[in-house]
Amino acid sequence: MATHAAFMPGAKVETLTFWGVIASWLTTVDHKRVGILYGSSAFIFFLIGGIEALIMRLQLARPDNDLVSAQTFNELFTMHGTTMVFLAIMPMSAAFFNYMIPLMIGARDVAFPRLNALSYWIFLSGGLLLHASFAFKAVPDGGWFGYANLTSAQFSPSHSIDFWMLGLQILGISSMLAGFNFLVTIINMRAPGMTLMRMPVFIWMSFVTQFLIVLAFPAITVALILLMFDRFFGTLFYAPAAGGDPLLWQHLFWIFGHPEVYILILPAMGIVSEVLPTFARKPLFGAPVVIYSGIMIGFFGFGVWSHHMFSVGMGPVADAAFSITTMLIAVPTGVKILNWLCTLWGGSIRFQTPLYFSLGFIAMFTMGGLSGVMHASPPVDLQQTDTYFVVAHFHYVLFGGSIFGLFSGAYYWWPKITGKLLDERLGKVHFWLMMLGFNVTFFPQHYLGLIGMPRRIYTYAGDLGWNFWNLVSTIGAFMIALSFLVFIGNVIKTTRAGKVASPDPWDGRTLEWSIPSPPPIYNFARVPQVHDRDELWRQKHGDGHGGAPPPKPAPVTAAEIAAIHMPPPSFWPILLALAMVVMMSGLLISMYQVIVGGLLTLFLMYKFAMELHRPAAGHRH
Amino acid sequence: MADHSATHAAHDPNIGNTGLDHRKMGMWAFLGSDCMFFGSLIGTYLAYKGKSLSGPTPYEVFDIPLTSYSAALLLASSLTMVLALAALQDNRVKVAAGWLLATAAMGLHFVLNQVYEFWTFVNHYNLTLSTSLFGSTFFVLTGFHGAHVTGGVIWLLLLVSLAWRGQLDRRDYTKVEIAGLYWHFVDIVWIAIFTIIYLIP
């Protein structure tokens, strides 16, 4: 088969037409391409979420403002939160999981390449469905956390909550499928010699994240199913009049929601754990301790959820229990911060852009963590909850933490992915502008919260003393926006005329830097043999105990490359994703669409499964 | 040993460097995740147990003999499932297909019993999804379990049809094994539901 032959490494690749290029991206099962798809989509959604934030900040810049109505403001904060959590940070992390996990474990692929592609197309469908709500003038407006029973059919009769509910359900399926894929990939496809404790810390953090995903998402799946049944089929799960308890939603949501915030931060922590040693030219201080801390954060993250509910009246026993567990979970987090700082101490530091963003992460995340620990005390939280103090807290950890960490990863791995180095000067301008803008935006919000400014208000009276710092915060938001323009400019400049990158521009420590930039489709011409967590460093510089570096192996032969088999592209993933979204969105339109979509989904699942069953002779997957 | 794993993996893309099959590992991970799914549904049922404001109570509507029979059906179907696998291991494909068909048939019987049960609840006892918290929680929990069983029946029938067309044999052991794992899981969820919902007062 012609297309199949094109995927034999070393075979002649015909030049593709424009539509050929499109088709190759739509049918790709190459984890690197899937990573690029996730990253590009995530960045676009991130900009959309950012615009929503800018409009909110414009509205709040002055008291008694009427730039947008209260209803529109509700839609803005709902979509901003939902977009940033599910369509920006998670998929950006997924971009790095996709691209880097196989490279860093010395594998040629993920365990389930087609399932991986399917996750991406399902994600994209979910994001598009959520944004289709704009076209239907039914934009979700119940907050990113959708508390019952505001979301009931009685109080939210339009389709806005339905778009939100179905969109999230679809996104959840995408994340879980990817989670199963990466779990199996990490356990089962590590290069020979890579024991679990020799895995890079980014892989460990990603590993814990996948467990969190597959264990936390079922809870929100159930919460959303119960909501769907309440809204469409008249069940009483969140109906107080029938004895139902809206708190059931809150519990189920936060049983998901708290692990979710660790899902959002752990990958960034993993990135920082790779960047710091590289730019300090020192191994990660206490790497096993960092790994164990990550595991503990993941596990105990399931035991703190009701700290989001201190104000609902759970009673002193529940309040105390969750307060204690929340304070305890600060410990492994603090341990990691200490380990990162000790990595830098005594290191031979090269101040380049990836390091800047990682340092920014440490500083900003620490601040966010401190305000978080304050909330851990129920009496203190009763003052802070539902005020801008909480808004400040989570932006410090999610923006100051996750976003800074993800940008660190972007600058760090950009040369590997694209073969070009992002401009250093522009990178530093981006960093300082974003650092300044971020703090100008969010630091005053701690104060605003403590003097009483509630969350989710679309305007405020002018005599409360909130005017000045709201204006300052808005100015900061536009500084952040400017910093993104600098980043985009950098990307455009680099794409056109950027410096070509070598395989190992940072003198890296891990396996991804041992292959060309960008890597060939098969990643590794020869499967590496691993002896150390910092295997590449060992190969280049020896094991640090006086032993000489190992001798250079014989060069790779064309025959070795010709023997590598990579899976051919497939169109079943994108078709199956389309069928699923047709089925799910049918709930907004008609039961016939649900049934037809459902049958189509079943049929395509069958075809998907059968594609690899009894393949024709010579066809290899 | 490490080199052996690497070479072995080159022969079979489904086997990882641990010597374990990706698909089997993926299925166990999925079943772990599904524990959380059913755990959330069961937790919801138990949170609302006894708190309905009106409508029939569980004890007024449950048909313990019928449900016990259904429980026995699923347990028996787990036996036929492992017998199917054992037969497939010996490449006795037709026998394996027979046991798979028996498994599917018992699963289908289970679902039909459940449909009958639902029908009785709705038509004899006026218990629907919207009657009470009991109605909501019961139908959604057992309904999703029934949906899982139905999915399993379809999967098994698919395997039977492949076997009859000569497209299934010993080489597909892992594929049938993971279908079996899914099937047994559906059985153990019923063990939990049967006890917690039907038997425990």
Added chain:
Amino acid sequence: MADHGTTTATHGGGGGHATVRTYIQVAIALAIITGVEVATLYIPGIPNPVLVISLLLMSAVKFYLVVGFFMHLKYDHQIMRALFVGPLLIAVIIILAVMALFSAFLLLPRPH
């Protein structure tokens, strides 16, 4: 692992193996326990705590038998065990926590 060198004829990941005889024994045990469970329900005057605990114990044994033998987990690599048992424990703990948060104690007497 000894049979690792064989081709895909064997499943990737099995250690030992249960025989057909074992399976039938397990099935009979399951049937008996189910019978006892249902019978226990009809014991007149049985105190609730005793009923509940014995039902839960019997179910746990059935659960273990199906998972260990039919699902082969007793013989499988510990990775498979970890992938299932960990989440199972987390799910059980969360069920108990939710029950506590909603004041749904198992042992309150109910009309029978």
